[in-house]
Amino acid sequence: MARTITFKEAIHEALDQEMARDETVIMMGxxxxxxxxxxxxxxxxxxxxxxxxxxxxxxxxxxLDTPISESAFIGAAVGAATCGLxxxxxxxxxxxxxxxxxxxxxxxxKFRYMFGGKAETPVVIRTMVGxxxxxxxxxxxxxxxxxxxxxxxxxVLPSTPYDAKGLLIQSIRDNDPVIFCEHKLLYSIEGDxxxxxxxxxxxxxxxxxxxxxxxxxxxxxxxxxxxxxAEKLAGDGIQCEIIDPRTTSPLDEDSIIESVExxxxxxxxxxxxxxxxxxxxxxxxxxxxxxxxxxxxxQNVTPPHTPVPFCDELEDLYIPDAAQVETAxxxxxxxx
Amino acid sequence: MxxxxxxxxxxxxxxxxxxxxxxxxxxxxxxxxxxxxxHLYAGEEASAAGVCLQLDxxxxxxxxxxxxxxxxxxxxxxxxMMAEIYGKQIGTCRGKGGSxxxxxxxxxxxxxxxxxxxGPPLICGAxxxxxTLGTGGVAVAFVGDGGSNQGTTLxxxxxxxxxxxxxxxxxxxxxxxxxxxxxxxxxxxxxxxDRAAGFGMPGVVLDGHxxxxxxxxxxxxxxxxxxxGGPTLIECKLNRYYGHFEGDTQTYRGPDEVKKVREAKDxxxxxxxxxTRDGTISGADLQEIDDRVMQLIEDSVVEAKAAPKPPxxxxxxxxxxxx
Numbered sequence: 001m002a003r004t005i006t007f008k009e010a011i012h013e014a015l016d017q018e019m020a021r022d023e024t025v026i027m028m029g030x031x032x033x034x035x036x037x038x039x040x041x042x043x044x045x046x047x048x049x050x051x052x053x054x055x056x057x058x059x060x061x062x063x064l065d066t067p068i069s070e071s072a073f074i075g076a077a078v079g080a081a082t083c084g085l086x087x088x089x090x091x092x093x094x095x096x097x098x099x100x101x102x103x104x105x106x107x108x109x110k111f112r113y114m115f116g117g118k119a120e121t122p123v124v125i126r127t128m129v130g131x132x133x134x135x136x137x138x139x140x141x142x143x144x145x146x147x148x149x150x151x152x153x154x155x156v157l158p159s160t161p162y163d164a165k166g167l168l169i170q171s172i173r174d175n176d177p178v179i180f181c182e183h184k185l186l187y188s189i190e191g192d193x194x195x196x197x198x199x200x201x202x203x204x205x206x207x208x209x210x211x212x213x214x215x216x217x218x219x220x221x222x223x224x225x226x227x228x229x230a231e232k233l234a235g236d237g238i239q240c241e242i243i244d245p246r247t248t249s250p251l252d253e254d255s256i257i258e259s260v261e262x263x264x265x266x267x268x269x270x271x272x273x274x275x276x277x278x279x280x281x282x283x284x285x286x287x288x289x290x291x292x293x294x295x296x297x298x299q300n301v302t303p304p305h306t307p308v309p310f311c312d313e314l315e316d317l318y319i320p321d322a323a324q325v326e327t328a329x330x331x332x333x334x335x336x
Numbered sequence: 337m338x339x340x341x342x343x344x345x346x347x348x349x350x351x352x353x354x355x356x357x358x359x360x361x362x363x364x365x366x367x368x369x370x371x372x373x374x375h376l377y378a379g380e381e382a383s384a385a386g387v388c389l390q391l392d393x394x395x396x397x398x399x400x401x402x403x404x405x406x407x408x409x410x411x412x413x414x415x416x417m418m419a420e421i422y423g424k425q426i427g428t429c430r431g432k433g434g435s436x437x438x439x440x441x442x443x444x445x446x447x448x449x450x451x452x453x454x455g456p457p458l459i460c461g462a463x464x465x466x467x468t469l470g471t472g473g474v475a476v477a478f479v480g481d482g483g484s485n486q487g488t489t490l491x492x493x494x495x496x497x498x499x500x501x502x503x504x505x506x507x508x509x510x511x512x513x514x515x516x517x518x519x520x521x522x523x524x525x526x527x528x529x530d531r532a533a534g535f536g537m538p539g540v541v542l543d544g545h546x547x548x549x550x551x552x553x554x555x556x557x558x559x560x561x562x563x564x565g566g567p568t569l570i571e572c573k574l575n576r577y578y579g580h581f582e583g584d585t586q587t588y589r590g591p592d593e594v595k596k597v598r599e600a601k602d603x604x605x606x607x608x609x610x611x612t613r614d615g616t617i618s619g620a621d622l623q624e625i626d627d628r629v630m631q632l633i634e635d636s637v638v639e640a641k642a643a644p645k646p647p648x649x650x651x652x653x654x655x656x657x658x659x
Contacts, residue, residue: 035588138450310434311423
């Protein structure tokens with residue numbers, strides 16, 4: 001039975017249902033209970049944005065508040081995953097990966113291959129990504145391409161409450177290490193989500209909108225920006241096909257290529273940095289696999305190659321908007 | 337202690353400026369005109385002032401999320417800081433850094449930091465540079481009790497010792513890393529100072545509300561560092577008056593916890609009482625400073641609000657020196 005809930009509630013529900021279903025699922029992170037061991041309310045925060053609030057009352061010690069020691073607790077989650085638990089660790093902001101990256105890319109990502117297929121590391125690292133919070137350069141990055149670059153990691157980037165729930169459940173059940181990226185600006189968006197538990201397989205893109213003229217691949221928060229542009233363009237007779245890959249690793253290459261074979265035109269919209277980013281990666285995929293189908297050059301819509309600025313006006317300029325997508329689509333639609 | 341009348345007045349003005357700055361940002365943030373994350377230092381002023389008044393222009397500091405007090409104590413211009421918090425072009429970082437990233441390298445202020453534990457390794461580098469270049473400078477890393485648990489901090493304590501660096505690590509233990517109490521999260525019963533012995537350096541714990549205690553201990557540490565005696569760990573036990581960030585309802589704190597601290601342990605009240613009791617400073621002297629500080633903060637806010645935002649072209653500038 002579906003009802004309308006927020007992205008944030010969908011994530012909470014996925015965690016709740018998986019903890020109820022499987023006693024090996026534990027959670028750890030900074031202030032995910034929040035207030036434990038202090039003199040006031042125990043479950044004061046439930047994470048910095050309140051996503052895990054209420055879970056401590058249900059699951060008690062299966063939720064672990066941690067010191068601010070990202071290397072130690074992310075590494076502990078990885079280690080526990082190899083020893084029979086299914087930890088969900090919260091790395092508050094993806095920017096903090098710099099503190100604990102070794103445990104993720106040299107340890108978790110490598111075990112299975114390096115140990116001859118004998119290891120399983122079913123760890124999930126939930127982390128906030130993206131700009132728009134006026135949080136400046138060290139709390140606003142979209143670093144998921146860095147993780148996508150590492151063989152052995154799976155990288156998830158949901159754009160709707162429905163996907164957030166189903167993909168998080170899949171992430172927890174998955175036997176590989178998963179980086180689950182939650183865009184800050186999406187927490188309040190609403191959508192229909194079934195009450196019952198369900199998993200969405202990795203590597204299956206969502207066709208958000210069908211159209212014959214231009215393929216628009218958009219990721220995370222940019223799915224909604226692309227949708228806004230597509231709505232306007234439809235009024236002028238340009239039909240966009242919007243594809244949300246939902247996971248960047250594995251990437252649903254077939255869906256993207258099939259769509260470009262139909263439309264002959266590609267625009268990629270992504271909020272991560274342009275160099276070695278998802279837009280560059282997807283453009284490369286199409287240029288190498290579907291070149292003959294292209295009727296003109298590919299257009300990428302990304303932020304500039306700069307850190308994220310603090311001041312509102314500059315940050316708004318930094319984040320790709322619907323007008324930029326519209327311009328890019330019109331440019332490719334006019335070509336060929 | 338070399339605390340003559342002039343130095344005492346300077347100390348009071350520094351602490352008062354920090355307090356008024358933070359109290360005003362608290363009020364202004366609530367109006368919605370300030371964007372992003374703001375972490376206020378009110379209540380902790382004696383630590384920044386006590387340490388930084390022992391420093392000079394050769395010396396460097398690195399700060400934390402809660403960096404406004406350290407900036408002011410190290411001489412960063414108040415109006416520029418306020419404008420930065422408002423995201424304006426005349427801000428210390430041209431509006432591109434914001435509250436969490438205020439830095440003024442010309443003043444030896446190497447930055448507030450959005451990454452917990454980001455500062456201590458940088459301070460090892462500042463100490464190494466001072467030692468290598470023979471500047472005579474020392475370098476001070478401020479970290480919170482939360483930051484004291486980062487590997488970066490612990491590695492830096494070790495590095496500073498084995499390289500015999502002119503570094504001082506000041507743990508400002510305000511009881512909470514966000515919501516998580518230091519009495520639980522910091523091993524050795526919440527006493528970060530007890531780790532000093534393990535890294536082979538002197539460790540001193542003190543009441544961080546007491547300017548005089550901080551000043552005296554920091555002075556000894558600075559002398560030791562300047563004279564080749566290596567690093568020191570100082571733990572200031574203190575309290576923050578506001579939440580982890582603005583908007584934090586602080587329900588994790590005990591009933592009336594902040595009220596009690598304000599009544600019994602306010603660093604400005606303790607300082608004022610002491611200096612006026614022994615007659616060095618009069619109430620009128622302090623009032624004169626209060627008036628001047630209030631005017632400075634008022635002017636800072638007015639000028640910050642009126643200043644223009646950075647132009648769009650600034651989005652693309654200063655990524656590299658050359659490219």
